[in-house]
Amino acid sequence: xxxxxxxxxxxxxxxxxxxxxxxxxxxxxxxxxxxxxxxxxxxxxxxxxxxxxxxxxxxxxxxxxxxxxxxxxxxxxxxxxxxxxxxxxxxxxxxxxxxxxxxxxxxx
Amino acid sequence: xxxxxxxxxxxxxxxxxxxxxxxxxxxxxxxxxxxxxxxxxxxxxxxxxxxxxxxxxxxxxxxxxxxxxxxxxxxxxxxxxxxxxxxxxxxxxxxxxxxxxxxxxxxxxxxxxx
Numbered sequence: 001x002x003x004x005x006x007x008x009x010x011x012x013x014x015x016x017x018x019x020x021x022x023x024x025x026x027x028x029x030x031x032x033x034x035x036x037x038x039x040x041x042x043x044x045x046x047x048x049x050x051x052x053x054x055x056x057x058x059x060x061x062x063x064x065x066x067x068x069x070x071x072x073x074x075x076x077x078x079x080x081x082x083x084x085x086x087x088x089x090x091x092x093x094x095x096x097x098x099x100x101x102x103x104x105x106x107x108x
Numbered sequence: 109x110x111x112x113x114x115x116x117x118x119x120x121x122x123x124x125x126x127x128x129x130x131x132x133x134x135x136x137x138x139x140x141x142x143x144x145x146x147x148x149x150x151x152x153x154x155x156x157x158x159x160x161x162x163x164x165x166x167x168x169x170x171x172x173x174x175x176x177x178x179x180x181x182x183x184x185x186x187x188x189x190x191x192x193x194x195x196x197x198x199x200x201x202x203x204x205x206x207x208x209x210x211x212x213x214x215x216x217x218x219x220x221x222x
Binding site: 032034036041042043044045046049051087094095096097098099100101 | 112139141143150151152153156158163164199201208210211212213214215216
């Protein structure tokens with residue numbers, strides 16, 4: 001099973017950090033972990049990806065557990081524009097398998 | 109960079125009609141993916157191409173669906189005949205070798221079959 005497990009929804013206050021968890025317990029050694037987000041009426045948008053080490057970019061940080069069975073997407077300061085569905089994806093043999101994602105609600 | 113371009117944005121058709129969805133990937137990307145999104149099933153991978161060659165079509169629901177990529181800058185997804193259960197948003201995405209580079213999605217085609 002190439003899918004991942006995420007909470008259905010989470011809520012955050014504006015300007016506060018958000019930690020979005022993901023479990024991928026059957027991940028293999030060469031699978032990358034990707035995160036995408038989808039705003040209403042748009043296609044999914046790339047956020048960040050990694051293999052083993054923690055990663056940072058202008059949008060977010062990705063913390064990957066040492067055993068690689070889980071990861072956490074960190075939005076350092078949530079804004080109203082960050083309200084979206086966030087997908088944690090395990091890349092496997094040229095395929096990206098999307099789970100059901102976490103719907104993030106950001107309160108002003 | 110214009111991004112991945114899909115057309116039309118919306119398509120409404122009657123059951124039994126042929127529907128063709130179009131996609132122009134980002135120039136230089138050699139992988140192209142077609143996804144379908146519904147409330148019930150989420151985002152499903154239908155088929156993907158590498159260098160214009162279909163590599164895996166195991167997600168194509170049935171023979172009514174077909175996809176082609178005649179050249180590096182154009183792909184089509186055809187449904188013939190269409191059925192109401194085909195109503196969904198269809199996304200096209202492209203990338204370089206996707207293991208270590210992101211997918212770039214178009215804004216999708218919302219298909220309604222009545």
